[in-house]
Each structure stands twice: as structure tokens, then as C-alpha cells.
Amino acid sequence: MFHLLWMFIVGIVVGAIARWIMPGAESMGLVMTGIVGIAGSFIGGFIARLFSKPADGAIVHPAGLVLSVIGALILLFVVKKFGL
Template sequence: MGIIAFLVIGLLAGLIARALMPGNQSMGLIATTLLGVAGSFVGGFIGSLFRSDGRIFDLHPSGLLFSVLGAMLVLLLVGMAGRRRRVHV
């Protein structure tokens, strides 16, 4: 898969994940794309666990679904880590 297609799928996955997750995520376009790309890696890894060939970087019909689920997981983990660092006065 080309880098442009990977970035476009990452952007779509990041936008969908941010729309589905409750709360306010103050991210720009680049951060949303990076979130989607990270979600694609996580989702690709999760998807490869269910496939017999174990290939992570292939384009599959369920790739966007697993990318969105991976991006939601990354967004949840980042949100949990951010809550622990905040100091309440």
C-alpha cells in the first residue's frame, strides 16, 4: 500500500474514531491523522491475530473497521494517561 493511501486511511480512521468517542479531543488535522495511523497499526495487529497468514500491512475490506477500533483504543489510552498527569488544585 502506498504512503498516500496509508495517510488517507489514517485520516479517515482518526476522524471516525474522534466522532465516535465521547468527550472533547482538542486535536488538529495532523494529530488526527497520526491518531488514525497509530490506530491502523494497532488495528492491523489485532486483525492479523484473526487471519491465518498474519500479514499486518495488507489492505483488507475490514482494514478501515480495525483501523477505527485501533484508533479508538489509542484515543482511550491517551485520554487515560492524560487524566493521570493533570494536577487538580
């Protein structure tokens, strides 16, 4: 249960950083910002695994937060471009 709560809190932080970096006025609430952050984390994790595998037994990738924000920025760009 705490895992889901922690994932949502980190998603809100990642989504808020991405919305702060990406110019424009998106009318997203706190829940949508969290969803963008969580989805961005999945996208960033996919990008990270394309270039390098995490060490055996590692829970997260070393560049996790940075790539999560990059993934959220990619998602915000796609949403803004295609109006999804």
C-alpha cells in the first residue's frame, strides 16, 4: 500500500518539475500531474534500459529521477502536440 502512495508522491514531484520546465499553460490538477509523472517515470525507465542495464539487485536505475523528468517532458510534449 505504501508503495503505491510513494509512487504517486514521486510522480507528483516529477510531473511538477516537468510542468515547470515545459513552457505553456496546462490546466492540470494534482492528480493529473501525478499521472503524468508516473507515466514519465515509465518512459524514462524504458529509455534508461535501452542504453544501460542497472546493476544486479538494484531497485532503481542510477539516473532515475533525471530520466523520469525527461520522460514526463516527452509525454507533455506529445499531449500538447496532439491534444490528447
